[in-house]
Amino acid sequence: MQVFNCDQCGHLVFFDSDHCLHCGATLAFLPQTLEMAAMQPLEGGWWQRAVPAAEDGAQLFRFCRNRIEYDACNFTVAGSDPHALCVSCRQTRWLPDLSDPSNLRRWRQIEAAKRLLYYNLARLGLQPQDGWHGPVYHLLEDIEGQPRVMTGHDNGTITLNVAEADDEERARRRVSLNEPYRTLIGHFRHECGHFFWDLLICDSPSRLERFRELFGDEREDYGEALQRYYAKEDKFSGWQDEFISAYAQSHPWEDWAETWAHYLHMVDLLETAASYQTHVTVPGPTTLHDQRVENPFGRQRPDFNTMLEQWVPLTLLLNSLNRSLGHLDAYPFALSAGARCKLLWVHELLQEHQRTGLPAL
Structure with a gap:
């Protein structure tokens, strides 16, 4: 998650902010452009950006009904959108x-x-x-x-x-x-x-073949597989070499879902760290190894190996900070070679999607 600045005063604000604590501006998140904006009220419940972006012109917005009625959302609805609720x-x-x-x-x-x-x-x-x-x-x-x-x-x-x-x-x-x-x-x-x-994956023969090579055959009975997993006395040991979590060993579908979730953890945390221009220096026995975290969504996007090189010291720092405050590890996992191969394939699938788009349903 990137960090944001109030476009009225420049003060730091966050994804879930609804007001700027520095200048008091009313804030809203624009899901169409993934921006945080200071908003100016108009008649009839309409709003516009207090500092209009050049490409927006005088575009009108409404607040999500869940913000108006429950103070439970900070997303906007575009003026041309007939829905009362935001896209989320x-x-x-x-x-x-x-x-x-x-x-x-x-x-x-x-x-x-x-x-x-x-x-x-x-x-x-x-x-x-x-x-x-x-x-x-x-x-x-x-x-x-x-x-x-x-x-x-x-x-x-x-x-x-x-x-x-x-x-x-x-x-x-x-x-x-x-x-x-x-x-x-x-x-x-x-x-x-x-x-x-x-x-x-489901309807792509080539992707399905590769999935089965990495994760196993999803045609295994799902209900029986979960029953066997929960009945195993040793389910919390022996999984570390091939899986990203103990639960991932229960069925190929769960292995995929756990790996997918970890990839989303990875890109989100890397983006957050890059927003703060984070450098992580890992002390070694003779030298210091410095890593500047790169934004996985930046103009010059890092490759997967670079992301992994930055991910490991970043999670070590994150866990060390948590322990300093008496908390459990925020990221209590270690990536095995098998888990890295699966994460790489998720990355490659998403790279291919960005080139070719999603199939129609």
Whole structure:
């Protein structure tokens, strides 16, 4: 995630900002151009940029209805767009009961993570365009007497149990499942990986062949594979050489989704570090090795090997900073040779997509 500056005063602002703390300007994120802008109110609920960009002219915007009614979004809707909801919020098709204050709080947190996913996918050229649609989301709560809501993906729909927004509940599940990492954005990045497997790989014989070489045969019964995984007493050992996480060994589809999520972790963290012009110097026994983090979306984009060379010391620094504050490692993983090969293929697929575009659905 890049950092932003208020275009009215130049002060540092962030992706989820709705006001500049320095000059007080009302801020909004423009998903069409991936910009943060200071906004000026007009009559009738319309807004325009306080400092218009040359290419915008006098373009009009509205705030997403979820900002107006719930203070739950900072995206805009273009004046020519008939929808009341922004492009991220309108992807949510089912909500929990928002009259419950707990659900309202959970929903706000979940939508914030989903907007970050929107940004990640947009930077990779993976947001909905003419000819295909993106995933839709069901944000559901457990209801007494009904089956428990399971987070997952099914035929283009990503379901998330809103209890995952509760730190206590998420930590409980992380410990009970022996997971080193469990976050809302992690869930979204993982589950959208299943969606993009269907879009990028499923109907391409050449890609499917390569997928099976790297990840295994996805025709293995999925339900039985998960049952075997959860029944294994040694599932948390022996996976490190070929997989990016313990759960990735459960089935080729889960291996892909875990790898896909890690690639999104990688490019987002590298972009953030590059926005701060981060240099990481790794102390060695005789010399210091300095790495200046490059923006994976910059004009001169680094190749995958360069990204990996910068990723490893960056995560070491990140984890060391966390430990200094008494927190767990923010990135509790080590990339094996097998995991790197899989990440490289994700990178190559996305590079090919940027050259040729996505198939129509």
